[in-house]
Amino acid sequence: MKSTLKLTLGLASAMFASTALSSVAQAEDLTLCWAAWDPANALVELSKDFTKQTGIGMKFEFVPWTNYADRFLNELNSHGKLCDLIIGDSQWIGGSAENGHYVKLNDFFDKEKISMDDFVPATVVGYSEWPKNTPNYWALPAMGDVVGWTYRKDWFSKPELQKEFKEKYGWDLGPPATFDQLKQIAEFFQKRQIDGKTVYGASIYTERGSEGITMGAMDVLYSYGFQYENPKKPYEMEGFVNSDKSVKGLEFYKALYDCCTPPGASNSYMGEGVDAFKSGQVAMHMNFAFTWPGLQKDENVGGDKIGYFVNPKGPDGEQFAQLGGQGISVVSYSDKQESALKYIKWFANKDVQAKWWSLGGYSCLNAVVKDPKFPASQPYAQTFLDSMAIVKDFWAEPSYAPLLQASQKRFHDYVVAGQGSAKDALDGLVKDWSQVFQDDGKM
Amino acid sequence: MTARPVPPLARDAVQINSIVETIQVTEVGLTMLNRTADSVARATPEPLARKVRGISDKGLAWLFISPTILLLLAINIFPLFWAIYLSFTNYRANRPGEVVKNLGFANYQRILGDKDIWIAMQTTAHFVFWTILLQTVIGFTLAWLIDRKFRGHAFWTTIILVPMMLSPAVVGNFWRFLYEPQIGLFAYAISFVTGIPATHIEMLSNVSLAPWSIVIVDTWMWTPYVMLICLAGLRSIPEYIYEAAEVDRASNWRQFWSITLPMALPFIMLAVLFRGIENFKMFDMVNLLTGGGPGSTTEVASITLKRQAFESWRTGYSSAFAIILFVAVFGLANIYVKALNKVKQR
Numbered sequence: 001m002k003s004t005l006k007l008t009l010g011l012a013s014a015m016f017a018s019t020a021l022s023s024v025a026q027a028e029d030l031t032l033c034w035a036a037w038d039p040a041n042a043l044v045e046l047s048k049d050f051t052k053q054t055g056i057g058m059k060f061e062f063v064p065w066t067n068y069a070d071r072f073l074n075e076l077n078s079h080g081k082l083c084d085l086i087i088g089d090s091q092w093i094g095g096s097a098e099n100g101h102y103v104k105l106n107d108f109f110d111k112e113k114i115s116m117d118d119f120v121p122a123t124v125v126g127y128s129e130w131p132k133n134t135p136n137y138w139a140l141p142a143m144g145d146v147v148g149w150t151y152r153k154d155w156f157s158k159p160e161l162q163k164e165f166k167e168k169y170g171w172d173l174g175p176p177a178t179f180d181q182l183k184q185i186a187e188f189f190q191k192r193q194i195d196g197k198t199v200y201g202a203s204i205y206t207e208r209g210s211e212g213i214t215m216g217a218m219d220v221l222y223s224y225g226f227q228y229e230n231p232k233k234p235y236e237m238e239g240f241v242n243s244d245k246s247v248k249g250l251e252f253y254k255a256l257y258d259c260c261t262p263p264g265a266s267n268s269y270m271g272e273g274v275d276a277f278k279s280g281q282v283a284m285h286m287n288f289a290f291t292w293p294g295l296q297k298d299e300n301v302g303g304d305k306i307g308y309f310v311n312p313k314g315p316d317g318e319q320f321a322q323l324g325g326q327g328i329s330v331v332s333y334s335d336k337q338e339s340a341l342k343y344i345k346w347f348a349n350k351d352v353q354a355k356w357w358s359l360g361g362y363s364c365l366n367a368v369v370k371d372p373k374f375p376a377s378q379p380y381a382q383t384f385l386d387s388m389a390i391v392k393d394f395w396a397e398p399s400y401a402p403l404l405q406a407s408q409k410r411f412h413d414y415v416v417a418g419q420g421s422a423k424d425a426l427d428g429l430v431k432d433w434s435q436v437f438q439d440d441g442k443m
Numbered sequence: 444m445t446a447r448p449v450p451p452l453a454r455d456a457v458q459i460n461s462i463v464e465t466i467q468v469t470e471v472g473l474t475m476l477n478r479t480a481d482s483v484a485r486a487t488p489e490p491l492a493r494k495v496r497g498i499s500d501k502g503l504a505w506l507f508i509s510p511t512i513l514l515l516l517a518i519n520i521f522p523l524f525w526a527i528y529l530s531f532t533n534y535r536a537n538r539p540g541e542v543v544k545n546l547g548f549a550n551y552q553r554i555l556g557d558k559d560i561w562i563a564m565q566t567t568a569h570f571v572f573w574t575i576l577l578q579t580v581i582g583f584t585l586a587w588l589i590d591r592k593f594r595g596h597a598f599w600t601t602i603i604l605v606p607m608m609l610s611p612a613v614v615g616n617f618w619r620f621l622y623e624p625q626i627g628l629f630a631y632a633i634s635f636v637t638g639i640p641a642t643h644i645e646m647l648s649n650v651s652l653a654p655w656s657i658v659i660v661d662t663w664m665w666t667p668y669v670m671l672i673c674l675a676g677l678r679s680i681p682e683y684i685y686e687a688a689e690v691d692r693a694s695n696w697r698q699f700w701s702i703t704l705p706m707a708l709p710f711i712m713l714a715v716l717f718r719g720i721e722n723f724k725m726f727d728m729v730n731l732l733t734g735g736g737p738g739s740t741t742e743v744a745s746i747t748l749k750r751q752a753f754e755s756w757r758t759g760y761s762s763a764f765a766i767i768l769f770v771a772v773f774g775l776a777n778i779y780v781k782a783l784n785k786v787k788q789r
């Protein structure tokens with residue numbers, strides 16, 4: 001009887017202990033929300049070290065890019081508790097700060113001696129600050145990213161193609177320095193037979209549903225002289241958004257789409273671009289830098305066959321590139337903010353950042369990217385550094401979503417559907433954007 | 444060996460016997476039911492029974508249907524009235540802390556004066572018109588053929604019904620691959636027949652072809668549904684009408700126009716009503732196939748609404764648009780139902 005009682009008590013206490021322990025473990029688990037892409041897999045790998053060090057488990061909620069904004073902005077707007085940490089897109093920073101979705105990190109940074117001076121300046125402005133260019137921080141720069149280009153080095157180095165190209169255009173076939181040169185190369189490769197296969201000039205962003213065509217068109221427009229607003233008078237867009245230079249830039253983007261993209265590439269974004277390049281369809285490929293580690297490793301097009309170049313210059317020699325990337329923030333509706341802040345502190349560490357780069361993530365820490373060994377650490381490292389030095393970003397206003405929707409519509413209507421002129425599209429964009437700012441009471 | 448014919452009197456006797464048996468079985472059933480009801484009544488606790496005894500039949504009926512009515516009010520009627528209220532405001536669901544201003548009819552004015560909204564409505568009308576026309580013609584023809592009851596008709600009915608059983612998400616995705624100009628079977632087939640290079644057949648990228656690519660997919664998927672309804676209509680036509688027509692030496696053509704079509708018309712009209720309402724709010728397939736593109740060529744009203752409501756977060760504005768769409772569908776459907784009733788009464 002005694003032994004039965006002991007056994008029962010023992011089992012009961014073991015059950016109680018295991019339940020209590022599991023609830024403690026669950027309470028400590030953090031959920032990190034991000035997009036489903038290659039860097040997310042690298043972060044899963046990296047975060048194992050955090051769990052080892054702190055005992056805090058990590059869960060991940062990754063959503064494909066096409067639904068990423070819808071899914072997580074809904075989550076934040078409904079004050080959901082799903083995400084303790086979120087790696088939100090750079091354009092969300094204004095809305096998330098003003099609507100109280102993110103925890104302000106200034107005091108935490110001061111306490112933990114995390115200095116924003118230690119990070120690449122463009123990433124601090126782009127991913128962390130709201131209002132822009134003020135020391136109000138809502139995120140730690142987590143994943144540097146920028147639009148750049150890859151090209152088929154093996155095709156470019158074929159002697160017969162080099163000879164033909166030189167005869168036709170009068171300069172050596174190589175990575176283009178200007179957009180005009182880029183178009184010449186694209187035209188040269190369009191519908192050319194290489195290794196018994198028809199290939200095409202370039203893959204560019206044309207996606208309609210989320211942000212694709214805006215990211216692609218802006219990547220060109222910046223270097224043509226496009227400006228979002230009058231630098232001296234905020235929100236004054238007439239003559240800046242729809243300037244003659246901007247019109248020329250948009251006309252160029254349409255010309256590039258019409259002449260030199262693969263058939264059916266009317267709704268192409270990051271995934272479609274990678275597919276086009278990996279399947280050997282295109283000579284050049286516009287995409288965010290996050291795709292480069294995967295392409296470098298690819299058996300068919302990677303290794304010695306691939307090269308990288310920075311976004312080319314516009315007609316007046318201006319050179320900019322569209323900023324991508326994100327910062328990591330603590331969600332203000334989370335019940336585990338303390339643990340989430342521990343993760344941010346851990347992530348800001350130099351060694352962690354160095355490992356992050358080695359695993360395929362793009363560190364924004366100066367100590368990593370300004371290390372003398374960095375440019376040689378990967379074939380694309382120098383292009384990444386050069387690109388990050390010339391970035392510009394889309395509006396990061398709280399109303400960024402309607403602003404983005406307007407540009408998606410105007411650009412797609414003109415570039416892909418061929419409706420109206422570039423001037424019409426940009427005039428329409430000024431009208432749409434003005435309406436958004438009027439609704440917000442900013443104009 | 445041939446079966447001996449049964450004399451008429453004996454046949455009546457068999458029928459009467461069967462009716463008597465049915466009555467007996469029914470009586471036994473009713474008795475059992477009464478006993479069960481009695482036992483349930485006895486088992487009811489006295490305080491509860493006392494309460495229920497005082498309720499009239501009408502009151503009891505209300506008691507039974509009230510949970511359903513409450514549920515409907517909560518998930519249908521309340522959101523409708525809430526949306527009507529929001530449509531007069533500048534409310535944004537992503538800015539809960541912001542002061543909500545009453546805008547009067549400003550949202551409605553802006554929508555009705557917006558050129559892009561009217562383009563979306565035209566796109567929707569184009570899609571609804573052509574899908575209904577094609578689905579009705581093809582669906583009725585298929586139903587008429589299946590109704591011939593040829594050998595293997597049951598097998599072919601099942602095959603024809605397959606597209607309707609698939610999820611729109613699956614259909615949208617695999618048609619996107621079929622339409623792919625470089626590897627798609629559709630482009631290959633058209634190229635094989637016409638000689639046009641497959642890479643030139645850009646169904647989803649070409650401004651002229653994209654609206655038709657959606658019409659084709661919707662017709663492929665939903666014609667079987669129209670066929671089923673038409674088949675039910677054709678099967679409901681009594682055989683003796685055709686026999687009488689044959690006695691009057693009416694030709695097959697005459698029988699079709701004077702019997703088949705008029706008698707199946709209420710069913711055809713019902714199919715048109717169902718497909719019309721469904722296609723007016725079509726979203727999933729268009730979203731998967733073209734996302735409204737190229738440009739805004741295939742941007743039907745529901746895509747515009749979704750973009751305004753859940754991407755631009757203009758909740759008040761999109762509520763007003765939703766109300767306009769609701770009134771349009773409700774009004775058109777009402778007019779149509781009245782016409783349908785007239786046809787049925789003929």
